Amino acid sequence: MRYYSLNRQTEPVDFRAATIAGQAPDGGLYFPETIPRFPAGFVEQLPSLAPAEVAYTVLHPYVGTTIPEAELRRICAEAVDFPFPLVPVTDRISTLELFHGPTLAFKDVGARFMSRCLGHFSRHETKPVTVLVATSGDTGGAVASGFLGVPGVEVVILYPSGKVSPVQEQQLTALGQNITALEVNGNFDDCQRLVKQAFRDQELMSQRRFTSANSINVARWLPQQVYYCYALAQWPSHMAPPVVAVPSGNFGNLCAGLLAYVSGLPVAHFVAACNANDAVPAYLRSGSYAAQPAVATLSNAMDVGDPSNFGRILELFAHDYPTIRELLTGYSVSDADTSATIRRVHAHTGYLTDPHGAVAYFALEDYLKQHPEVQGIFLETAHPVKFPEAVEPATGQVVPVPAALHELLSRTKRSIRLEPEYEALRAFLLEKR
Numbered sequence: 163m164r165y166y167s168l169n170r171q172t173e174p175v176d177f178r179a180a181t182i183a184g185q186a187p188d189g190g191l192y193f194p195e196t197i198p199r200f201p202a203g204f205v206e207q208l209p210s211l212a213p214a215e216v217a218y219t220v221l222h223p224y225v226g227t228t229i230p231e232a233e234l235r236r237i238c239a240e241a242v243d244f245p246f247p248l249v250p251v252t253d254r255i256s257t258l259e260l261f262h263g264p265t266l267a268f269k270d271v272g273a274r275f276m277s278r279c280l281g282h283f284s285r286h287e288t289k290p291v292t293v294l295v296a297t298s299g300d301t302g303g304a305v306a307s308g309f310l311g312v313p314g315v316e317v318v319i320l321y322p323s324g325k326v327s328p329v330q331e332q333q334l335t336a337l338g339q340n341i342t343a344l345e346v347n348g349n350f351d352d353c354q355r356l357v358k359q360a361f362r363d364q365e366l367m368s369q370r371r372f373t374s375a376n377s378i379n380v381a382r383w384l385p386q387q388v389y390y391c392y393a394l395a396q397w398p399s400h401m402a403p404p405v406v407a408v409p410s411g412n413f414g415n416l417c418a419g420l421l422a423y424v425s426g427l428p429v430a431h432f433v434a435a436c437n438a439n440d441a442v443p444a445y446l447r448s449g450s451y452a453a454q455p456a457v458a459t460l461s462n463a464m465d466v467g468d469p470s471n472f473g474r475i476l477e478l479f480a481h482d483y484p485t486i487r488e489l490l491t492g493y494s495v496s497d498a499d500t501s502a503t504i505r506r507v508h509a510h511t512g513y514l515t516d517p518h519g520a521v522a523y524f525a526l527e528d529y530l531k532q533h534p535e536v537q538g539i540f541l542e543t544a545h546p547v548k549f550p551e552a553v554e555p556a557t558g559q560v561v562p563v564p565a566a567l568h569e570l571l572s573r574t575k576r577s578i579r580l581e582p583e584y585e586a587l588r589a590f591l592l593e594k595r
């Protein structure tokens with residue numbers, strides 16, 4: 163498989179080069195030259211296939227010969243070694259819980275897959291590669307945990323001081339080993355600006371090898387297809403294909419679902435569930451797209467004004483608006499509706515959603531009202547304990563901390579304070595050598 167840049171100003175590359183580079187040299191996102199079909203019988207066999215086998219079948223056409231079969235099977239097995247249960251919530255709505263990984267967020271799968279691919283590609287390099295990433299909370303934890311202990315890879319994470327939840331901060335700062343957390347006296351935009359500036363700093367880039375680990379990287383994006391396969395594996399075979407609602411920010415997850423659909427997975431319809439950041443729902447209503455400045459919401463992992471992966475969705479459907487609109491309905495859900503949904507679903511069903519899952523629940527419920535013939539699944543992308551400031555006021559109850567987190571929460575926090583100035587980051591990175 164080869165990947166071309168959506169800007170089409172550079173030559174296509176293989177999976178290895180696309181993973182190492184992250185973004186194409188012309189600034190475009192990499193996109194696969196062909197979308198493989200799932201092998202005959204794959205969908206029918208899903209209920210009996212092991213999760214690692216599903217992941218290998220879905221991903222090996224994308225990886226091609228850049229990773230030997232046995233190694234890719236091992237990477238797949240490690241990336242998905244936790245449960246993905248489909249849990250009924252009402253008689254028409256189920257949820258696929260994607261938060262049983264080490265950082266309690268769905269980004270664990272992509273981060274674990276990417277880290278191991280990068281580790282494989284770096285194993286004969288003498289200079290370690292440094293993953294440099296800015297986080298508003300969730301991404302950094304998944305990246306830190308995914309790359310922990312991977313030989314030949316150093317990780318430097320910038321996060322805004324005082325602006326991540328206590329669980330998230332612990333996941334960034336308490337791991338040690340090859341993970342360094344820089345606690346920036348500023349906000350997320352400062353962190354992102356510093357990282358972008360570092361990647362533009364030719365002199366710094368020539369001193370050592372750097373890469374990013376955000377969702378534009380094909381090795382983080384492509385493995386997310388497996389969630390949709392796991393949902394269908396648990397979907398009763400006598401039922402018509404489900405509608406799937408995806409809480410969306412940068413649209414990597416939803417775009418991966420659309421890839422799986424094009425490869426042959428039976429899904430009736432997709433719901434793009436957004437918060438107030440509604441660039442894509444607005445496009446789906448009007449047919450024209452305009453980037454927006456991001457606004458802060460309760461579902462803060464989706465506060466994205468100009469989603470990177472929207473370009474991939476357009477490409478997948480050859481920019482054909484009628485086709486996209488047939489398959490995808492967008493919703494923009496307010497914070498008031500998000501809170502009310504957390505409260506109402508908890509009171510009526512006993513199920514506790516996190517704010518991102520609640521956005522998807524709200525959108526799915528509305529879609530199902532308009533379409534009485536179908537049933538649906540919403541993706542629960544994070545455990546509610548990661549967002550207590552949104553969940554606890556809505557339900558009036560403290561979210562119990564899962565046992566898996568006790569050990570992490572008891573560890574010592576280690577961070578390095580950084581002023582939000584590029585010279586400070588640059589000096590740190592050069593010294594670290």
Ligand SMILES: *Cc1c(COP(=O)(O)O)cnc(C)c1O
Pocket residue numbers: 267268269300301377409410411412413414415416463464518543544
């Ligand atoms: C990152 C994230 C999202 C958004 O996923 P995208 O692939 O960026 O659309 C949704 N929910 C949670 C909890 C996240 O961390």
